[in-house]
Every structure is written in structure tokens, then in C-alpha cells.
Amino acid sequence: MRLLFLGDVVGRSGRQAVLAQLPHLRARYRLDFVVVNGENAAGGFGITEAILEELLDAGADVVTLGNHSWDQKEALVFIERHERLLRPINYPPGTPGRGAGLFKAGPADVLVINAQGLVYMHELDCPFRAVEHEVEACGLKRGADAIIVDFHAEVTSEKQAMGHFLDGRVSAVVGTHTHVPTADERVLPKGTAYISDVGMCGDYQSVLGMDPSEPLNRFLTKIARRRFEPALGPATIAGLAVEIDDATGLATRAMGLRLGGALAPAEPLVWVK
């Protein structure tokens, strides 16, 4: 099975790139399943129902969220109508929506779990125990043919710990939230694909997808003068492609993807004398 995970879609630039490219990526790489993090899809803050439907129509099987889940208040309502939209599982009991779901990919069943880290983030329930609870209820080859975990967290240590905690028990642990891709994609020793942060789908000539002027102003003056506005230059699509052994549900390959915009791969490095 071939999976693709795309990082946080930021604003119009990120959306346009994903909507334009995802149908081609699905066909070109014969993808069986696609997860897209959409927490910044609406002007950088949250997601609307119209944008969710655009992402699903373009080829996303599941859209995950994070700490910006509720920036568009309508999401608190429409998430109940959309089982393909997930918010972090470790929010308090009674939070609208759900944090995990089992989805069809042809004959296979794919379990997707969204969880949020605790370090330098809101206090939520323990993400490790919340994810483990789901995996114990529906493990690899015990109800799920593949399991993808979107771990939305700030620090790489917490993300790496989650990777090792789940190694051999899920197909992939994909870090999101920092909007800066890390270069550590790999298959962990027991067969789980891992990356600390997959990066964003957005304009990288920016501060985390936002036009640099207001973030810079706030660092310099400590005064918020304007809203953050998404940068509007060409977006890089950043993702992680994972090949899964259908017999075990574990990963055989994990490959970072960067397409278009400022972060597209340069020519192979050649040292010049």
C-alpha cells in the first residue's frame, strides 16, 4: 500500500498548490491513501466546511487538525457531519468531533489517529496513552491494515518519543505543527515510518507561512499591530510518502516529498573545485 501525508496547508497559496497537484500525485504515484493536515487552511487559521470539501474532492481521504482546530468557530459544528475530518484525540471528553477513524482504501482498512503534544502547547490528556488506547482496540492486522498517526507537536523530542513508543505497532508516525520540514525521515527499527515534522504546504518565503512583516514587528516591538496574513508566493507541497508491506502493515520505505515553490529540491549537490 502507498500512503502520502501532506503537512499543514497554509492559506490560499498552500490550498491552491494542493488542489492543483493532489489529483496528479494520486495518479502518478498510484497512491492508495492520502492524509492532509488542514489546521491552517483558512487564511492560516483553522478550516471552513467549503475548504474541507475542496480538499476531499481533490483527493484527500482524511483531513487532520491540531491546535488551530477551532479558529473558525463553524468547525465546532460541521465537524460532527464529516467523519473524514479529525481533531486531536486527547482533547477533553465532550469535545466535538473525533480523534480517530477507520477508513477504506480499496479492500484495506486504514486507521488514522490525530494527537497533539503537550510540551509548549495546551494542557490536554496524555497523547501517548490516548493513541495507545486506539491502537490496542484496533491494531495492525487486528482490524486495521495500516495505521497512520499525525502527531501535532512542538518539540522534536516528544515526537521522537512517540515514534519509538509506537514503533512496530503502527505504519507511520508523522510529525506536524512546526511548518518546517525536518530531514530525518526514516523507518524505525521495528518498522514504523517516521518524520519529526513533515513541513507545511505553503509559501516558504515567509515566517511559518505568514507574511514576514507582522511576525517581525512583534519580535522587534512586542506590540501586535496587525493580523498575521498568509504569504502569497508560490507554495511548496511538503509531505511524506510511505510504502507499506501489505502482509504486516509496517513500512518498507519513507520518502520526503517537496514539490514546487522555494523548497523544491535543487540540482543534486556537486562540489566545484
Ligand SMILES: [Fe+2]
Ligand atoms: Fe500548523
Ligand SMILES: [Fe+2]
Ligand atoms: Fe499547529
